[in-house]
Amino acid sequence: MPxxxxxxxxxxxxxxxxxxxxxxxxxxxxxxxxxxxxxxxRKVQEVIVGGGGSFAVFHEVExxxxxxxxMKAAAFGKSMKVDMVIGIGGxxxxxxxxxxxxMLAHPNKKWxxxxxKDADSSRLPLVLIPTTCGxxxxxxxxxxxxxxxxxxxxxxxxRIYADLSLIDPGYLKSAPLQLLRNTAIDALAHMYESYLNTxxxxxxxxxxxxxxxxxxxxxxxxxxxREAADxxxxxxxxxxxxxxMAICLTGTTIPHTLSYRLTYNLHxxxxxxxxxxxxxxxxxxxxxxxxxxLKLSGFESVKDLAEFYEAVCGxxxxxxxxxxxxxxxxxxxxxxxxxCPYTLDKEVLHRIIKG
Ligand code: NAP
Ligand code: ZN
Numbered sequence: 001m002p003x004x005x006x007x008x009x010x011x012x013x014x015x016x017x018x019x020x021x022x023x024x025x026x027x028x029x030x031x032x033x034x035x036x037x038x039x040x041x042r043k044v045q046e047v048i049v050g051g052g053g054s055f056a057v058f059h060e061v062e063x064x065x066x067x068x069x070x071m072k073a074a075a076f077g078k079s080m081k082v083d084m085v086i087g088i089g090g091x092x093x094x095x096x097x098x099x100x101x102x103m104l105a106h107p108n109k110k111w112x113x114x115x116x117k118d119a120d121s122s123r124l125p126l127v128l129i130p131t132t133c134g135x136x137x138x139x140x141x142x143x144x145x146x147x148x149x150x151x152x153x154x155x156x157x158x159r160i161y162a163d164l165s166l167i168d169p170g171y172l173k174s175a176p177l178q179l180l181r182n183t184a185i186d187a188l189a190h191m192y193e194s195y196l197n198t199x200x201x202x203x204x205x206x207x208x209x210x211x212x213x214x215x216x217x218x219x220x221x222x223x224x225x226r227e228a229a230d231x232x233x234x235x236x237x238x239x240x241x242x243x244x245m246a247i248c249l250t251g252t253t254i255p256h257t258l259s260y261r262l263t264y265n266l267h268x269x270x271x272x273x274x275x276x277x278x279x280x281x282x283x284x285x286x287x288x289x290x291x292x293x294l295k296l297s298g299f300e301s302v303k304d305l306a307e308f309y310e311a312v313c314g315x316x317x318x319x320x321x322x323x324x325x326x327x328x329x330x331x332x333x334x335x336x337x338x339x340c341p342y343t344l345d346k347e348v349l350h351r352i353i354k355g
Contacts, residue, residue, distance in 0.1 A: 001139060001161075001245050001248045001249075002141075002161045003128075003138065003139055003161040003162040003163070003164075003165050004162075004163065004164050004165070005138060005139060005162075005164075005165040005166075005167065005241060006164075006165070006166055006167065007167035007168075007169070007234075007237060007238065007241065008167075008168070009168060009169075009170060010168065011166040011167060011168040012040070012043045012044055012047060012129065012166055012168060013043065013046075013047060015164065015166055016047040016050065016051060017051075018164055019044075019047055019048070019051075019086075019127055019164065019166075020047070020048070020051040020052075020053055022083075022084045022125035022127065022163060022164070023053070023082070023083035023084030023124070023125055024052075024053050024054070024083055025053065025054050025055065025056070025080065025081060025082045025083055025084070026044075026048055026053065026054075026055040026056075026082060026083075026084045026085065026086050026127075027055070027056055027058060027073070027076070027077035027080065027082040027084070027085045027086070027100065027104070027124075028041065028044060028045075028055050028056070028057045028058070028085075028086045028088065029058050029059075029061055029073055029085065029086070029087045029088070029089075029093050029096055029097045029100060030057065030058070030059045030061060030087075030088045030089050030093050031059070031061050031062070031063070031089045031090070031092060031093050032059060032060070032061075032062075034089055034090075034131060034174065035059070035088045035089050035093070035131065036059075037174055038131060038171045038173070038174040039171070040088050040089075040129055040131055040168070040171050041057070041088055044086060044088060044129070055086075056076065056077070056080035056082060058072075058073045058076050058077070058100075060072070060073070061073070061089070061092050061093040061096045062092065063090075063092050063269070064092060064144075064146045064153055064263060064264075064270070065092050065093075065095060065096040065099075065145060065146060066145065066146040066147075066148055067111050067114065067145050067146070067147060067148075068111075068148070069096060070096055070099040070100050070103060070111070070114065070145065071103065071111050073096065073100045074100045074103035074104050074107075077100060077104050078104060078107055082104065082124070083124060083125075084101075084124050084125040084126070084127070085097050085100055085101040085104065085123075085124050085125070085126050085127070086126075086127045086128075086129070087126070087127070087128045087129070088128075088129040088131065089129075089130075089131050089132070090130070090131060090132035090134070090135065090183065091130075091132065091134065091135030091137045091144070091186075091270065094128045094130060094135065094137040094138060095135075095137055095142070095143040095144050095145065096143075096145075097126060097128065098123075098126065098128075098137075098141075098143040098160040098162075099114055099143045099145060099156060099158075099160070101123040101124040101125075101126045101160065102114065102121065102122075102123045102143075102158055102160055104123070104124045105122050105123045105124050106120070106122075114145070114156045114158065115156060115157065116157070117157045118157075119158070121158040121159060121160060123160055125163050126160065126161075126162050126163055126164075127162060127163065127164045127165070127166065128162040128164075128165045128166075129165070129166050129167075129168075129171075130165070130167055130237070130240070130241075131171040131172065131174075131175070132172070132175065132179060132183040132240075133172055133175075133180060133183045133184055133187060133233075133236035133237050133239070133240040134182065134183025134184060134185070134186030134187045134240055134270070134271050135183070135186060135187075135240070135244070135270070136187065136190055136240050136241055136242075136243050136244020136245070136247065136248075137244065138162060138165035138167065138241060138244065139165065139241050139244030139245045139248055140161075140244045140247060140248050141158075141159030141160055141161045141248065142155045142159070142247075143155065143156050143158070143160055144156075146264065151261075151264060151265075152260050152261050152264045152329070153260045153263065153264055154260060165241075167237050167241060169230070169233035169234045169236070169237040170230075170233065172233040172236060172237060173228075173233060177221075177224065180221070180222065180228070180236065181222050181271070181312045181313060182269045182270070182271035182272050182275075182313065183240070183271050184215065184218070184222055184236055184239075184240075184271070185271040185272065185274065185275035185278075185309070185312075185313065186240075186270055186271035186274055186275075187211070187215060187236075187239050187240040187243040188212075188215060188243075188275070188278065188297060189252070189255050189256065189271070189274040189275060189278055190243035190244065190246060190247045190252060191207075191208040191211050191212050191215070191239075191242075191243045191246055191293070191297075192255075192278055192281065192282065192293055193247070193250075193252045193253045193254070193255060193256060193281070194207070194208050194243070194246035194247050194249070194250045194251075194252070195208045195246075195289065195293055196253070196281065196282070196285050196289060196290075196293075196340075196341055197250040197251070197253055197339050197340075197341065198338065198339050198340070198341050199249070199250045199251065199339060200249075200250055201249060201250075203249060204245075204246045204249035204250045205246075207242045207243070207245045207246035207249075208242075208243075208246045208293075209296060210242060211238075211239045211242030211243050211246065212239070212293065212296035212297045213296055214235050214238050214239045214242070215235070215236075215239035215243075215297055216296065216297050216298035217231075217232070217235045218232040218235050218236055219297075219298040222308075222312055223308070223311070223312065224312070250339070251339055253281075253336060253339040253340050254277065254281055254330060254336065254337075254340055254344065254349075254352065255274045255275075255276075255277035255278055255281050255352075256274055257329065257330050257333055257336045258276075258277045258326050258327075258329070258330055258349075258352070258353065259273035259274040259276065259277065260273075260329070261322070261325060261326050261329060262276065262318065262322075262326065265322060266316070266318070266322075268316075271313075272313045275309050275313055276309070276313075276315065276318075276355070277352055277353065277355070278305065278309065279302050279303075279305050279306035279309065279355050280351060280352030280353065280354065280355045281352055282294070282302050282305065283302045283351070283352075284342055284348055284351065284352060285341065285342060286341070286342070289341075290302065306355060315355070318353070323350065323353050323354075326353065327346060327349045327350060327353060330344075330349055331346065331349070
C-alpha cells in the first residue's frame, strides 16, 4: 500500500513540512461547504502560507464527482500554475483530486485519457485529507467518477495513490449522524467484500479482522443508542482506513458493482447504496465465513444485519426494471464476477438484490 498515512490529532499542522516539501503552489480541492465549516481547509491554508507557499481553491466538487468536474478543476489548476494537489473531504473530493492530479500532469490530453488502460499514470504530487469515515480513498489507488454519457459511475483504470494522507479524526465531529452511518456502512462493505473475495490473502484478511473489531466498537453510536465520543471518531477513521487497505489488496466485488446505478438513478448516497446488498451478499457466502464476519462486526445473523441496515438507512424498494438493469451490469463485468468466491448466476444475483 504505497500511500504514506498518518493518523493523529492536529495531523495537518504536525506534518506541515512534509506537505510543503511537495510543491510551492497547491490546487486545493473540496466540496461546497464541509471543509470550510470543519476548519480543515483553513488549517491547510495556514500551513501553506506559513511555509511561504501559495494555493488556489477549487470548491466545486459535487458528490459522486463527474468527469466534467475533473476537467474543469484541471483547467483551473493549469491556469493557476499549480505544482501539487490537495484533496480535502469525503471520497468525492479525494477521488476528484486523484483524477485532477493525473490530468494536470498530462495537460494536453482530453478527458478520455482518464479511461485509457495501461497508459502513463504519472501525476502531480498528491496529499489527501479525509473527513468522512467510509471510502478509505486516502489508502486506495482508486478514483470513482460519474459518467453522465453512460448513466452510471465506475473506477478509472489508473491507480493513483496519495503521497501523503493525513487523518485527523477531529474533523469527523461536524458530520451529522446520517453521514456517519452511510460512510461507516461503506467501510463495512469494503471489509466484507475484501474478505469474501477470491484474491483475499492473509494480509488483506488481517486488515479486515482488525478493522471489523474496531468498527464494531461504535455500533451503538450508529444505532443511535449513545452520542459519539472522541474515541469513536478515532475508531471510525481507523476502521475506514484499514478497510481501504484491505480493498487495496483485493478490490471490491458485487455489492459495489450493483450499487453504482442505484446511486446514479436514485441519488442514493454511496454507503447506503452498497449496504443495500450486503445482507444478500453474505447470505450466499460460505456460512462459516459469513458467521466470522458477522460476529466480528457485532451482528448475530444476516437478519440482524438486515434489520440494522433498515433501521439506520431505511430500505427502499427498487423496481423490477432497475433490478434487471443492475443484474445485467454485473453479469457483463466478468472481472468483478471472478472476484466473487461463489458461483454467481442470474438467479443468485436476483436473490442478492432482493436481500
Ligand atoms: P462525499 O460524497 O465525499 O460527501 C458526502 C457529503 O458529506 C457532502 O455533502 C459533504 O459536504 C459532506 N461532508 C464531508 N465531510 C463532512 C464532515 N466532516 N462534516 C459534515 N459534512 C461532511 O461522501 P463519501 O461517502 O465520503 O464519498 C463518496 C464517494 O467516494 C463516491 O463517489 C464513491 O463512489 C467514492 N468511493 C471511493 C472509494 C475509493 O477507494 N476511492 C471507495 C468507496 C467510495 P461537502 O460537499 O460540502 O464537502
Ligand atoms: Zn465504497
